[in-house]
Amino acid sequence: MRFGVWVPLFGELADPRVVARLAASAEEAGWDGMFVWDQLWWRPPVSEVGDPWITLAAIAVATERLRIGPMVTPVARRRPTKLLRETTTLDVLSNGRLTLGVGLGGDQFAGEFSRSGDEVNDRVRAEKLDECLEILTAGWSGETVTHRGKHYLVDSVRFEPRPVHGRIPIWVAGFPGKLKPVRRAARYDGFFPVNLTSPDQLATAVAAVEAERGSLDGFDIAIELSPSTDVRPYATAGATWCLTDVDPSTLRLDDVRAIVEAGPPR
Structure with missing residues (x-):
């Protein structure tokens, strides 16, 4: 893990x-990602x-080894071609260390969609997410992209440079009991x-993904846990990444710095 x-x-x-300074400290302390x-x-x-995105660029410059990424970006509120340029440029800046976390997002947390005029319908945002992922993966390939979908248009455009390793890994977020996010992931x-x-709920989710894919070779299962939680049962259930879960309502820099400097729970 x-x-x-x-x-x-x-x-x-x-x-x-x-x-960025926290990320440099995390790298020194043995963490694998930020x-x-x-x-x-x-x-x-x-x-x-x-x-x-600006913060991730600062992290990329301040580190050499950490995997980095947004976890997660609500893709439906972004233009696919702009996101394509941003992800590729950040991947090049970090020398191929970007992982793109994506999801629907939710208006229930802070009213981000309803209060900014963005799409609030989950089904429509899911359609936009799927279209955008098609455009991203096509654009990263270096081939000419022509896409005429329900929500987006790209008319015979080639996007260069390409990501460092040819494409950027995509992690899809979703509630584990729902089939559509599992199929998308x-x-x-x-x-x-x-x-x-x-851990039992995770094991069920992992089994559902494996049933869709046929194999989990080269596939990541990322989870969020508080720093005090025993990660071993979740590793046994199939998790390959564990991300620290910090409560935003009580967030303090000194607390985060202490977690970082303590290093990962190996």
Whole structure:
């Protein structure tokens, strides 16, 4: 199992310089990855919120080994071609260390969709997510992309440069008991089941992904756990990555720094 620091960019962590220094410390302490939330705003008492893409660029420059990425970005509120350019450029900047975490997002957390004029219908956002992933994977291939879908148009465009390793790994987030996110994840490189309650629930989700794919070779299962939770039952259930779960309502830089400096729970 590999271990990643996963933080919301709130409060003191809204400053990309602070997070970049944390990432450098995480690399020195033996962590395998540094992942960040992608939010426009959050509920009170949170008022300061940082941008994930600029922060990830700062992390990329400050580190040499860590895997990095947004975990997760709600793809439906982004233009696919712009996201394609951003992901490729960040992957090149990090020398091929980007993992793209994707999902539907949810308006229930902070009203990000309804209060900004974005799509609030889950079904429509799912359609947009699937179309966008098709455009991203086609664009990363270096071949000419022509896409005429229900929501997006790309008319005979070739996107260069390509990602360092030819394509960027995609982890799909979703609730473990729902079949559609499992099927979506099975088409890509990883599954991030959110709101897990037990190792048994994870084992059921892993079995569902394996049934869709036929094999889990080269496929990641990422989970979120509090730093004090025993990771061994989750590793036995199939997890390949464990991300630190930090409560945004009580987030303090000193607490995150202590978690980072303590190193991963190997």
